[in-house]
Amino acid sequence: MLVSQDVDTALAALLGLLIGSFLNVVIYRLPAMMLRGWLEESVGNLMAAESGPSLWRQVLGPKGPAIPSTLERGASDAAMRLDALPPLTLSRPASRCGHCGHGIRWYENIPVVSYVALRGRCSSCRASISPRYPAVEIVTSAFFALCAWRYGFTLTGALWAAFAALLICQFLIDLDTQLLPDSLNYALLWMGLGAAALGLTGIALSSAVWGAVFGYLSLWLVYHAYRLATGKEGMGYGDFKLLAALGAWLGADYLIGIVLVSSLVGAVLGLALLAAGRLANKNIPMSFGPFLAGAGLVCLAIGPAEVKRLVPFAFPFAPG
Ligand SMILES: [Zn+2]
Structure with missing residues (x-):
């Protein structure tokens, strides 16, 4: 039933x-x-x-x-x-x-269905359409379903769904262009702080604020220490803002956990790209943003409380 x-x-x-x-x-x-x-x-x-x-x-x-x-x-x-x-x-x-300029009609633009019906090819020039389009639709759909299943049709569920949507964008935009748009980072940050202030993310406002502050500061310090030591720039300000935003959503005690999960995401992503032959050119810098965004998505997928249970050593400052 x-x-x-x-x-x-x-x-x-x-x-x-x-x-x-x-x-x-x-x-x-x-x-x-x-x-x-x-x-x-x-x-x-x-x-x-x-x-x-x-x-x-x-x-x-x-x-x-x-x-x-x-x-x-x-x-x-x-x-x-x-x-x-x-x-x-x-x-x-x-x-x-992108290949022949053929205007995409509404029935060629139905998520996933059109891709399957067109067998992944443009109806006009038969050029192949990237499977990434339906993949993004399916992953977004899975996260939305998860949020509704876990939180119901509530404001909390909608907020976590928006969290997922923004992180999916940051993940792929950074992977493609090494950019992390401020517009998306700030949307995440303010939503996270606002949600904590309203008690919707289940963490104390003070923890959200400190999460944002220490999230930003920790990477800022790493960046400047690395720059002083090597004269090179290891990451960008977008990364600091993204970790600040994740800190606002998950709380200050989560920061070590996020960095741990992000290195795991980095290892998996690096191997996947290596297998796909995308890392052939070692001169292309691999940015940190996709790992951070991926870590946020992994934490949401597993469930923030469950992550604490799985890797308790990442939460040395957790109350209780
Ligand atoms: Zn075409």
Whole structure:
């Protein structure tokens, strides 16, 4: 007999497929939108540096270098080209085949179903579609179902589902581009703190706040110690913010556990990429973000309380 928990879980799984389809768009477009924004900003700054207000002359100094006119002409040319580009947002332009530009119709965009029906190929040019699209949809669906099954159709369940969705994005965006968008990191951080303040994540607000503070500080210290010792930069500020966000969700006593689980994720991911031949070029830096995001997802999948039971030595400061 179907009980309401089963119905909730099935509905959440369905919703997860749809959200997963949207996450695919975020994963592919958000980095491109960010890079375009940075490019527009740099070009604007270059132009302002030459003809702009006196503040710019202060930066360059009274006898400082002038921006070469070729660079300025290049910047204004680039600005015109950027202005002429079609808008790029999460909703525009509509999804197209990356290979032939074929506009994807609604019935070709049904999560998982369309991929199977099209046998993983574009209906127009037959170019293969990455199996990552349905994989993201299935993983998102599984996490949504898990949240509904564990927490029911509650605000707490919805929050943990959002936690999973944001981490899936960070995991793949960092894997693809070595970027961890602030917009997603801050959404995670503020949601985690807000949820703790409302008592929705089951951890004390003070533990969430200290989790965020120590999460950020610990990696910040590692980063600067590594930089002083080797002159190289081992990770980025995005990693500090992501660990801060995880600390806000799981609590300060979880930080050692997260770092432990993230090294496990790193080992598994490294082996998987090695097996897939993706690590052939050792010069491509492997970032820390996917390990952290993966650790957050593993903790949610196992259950935060269960992780404490499995690796008690990672919680030396746990009360009780
Ligand atoms: Zn095509």
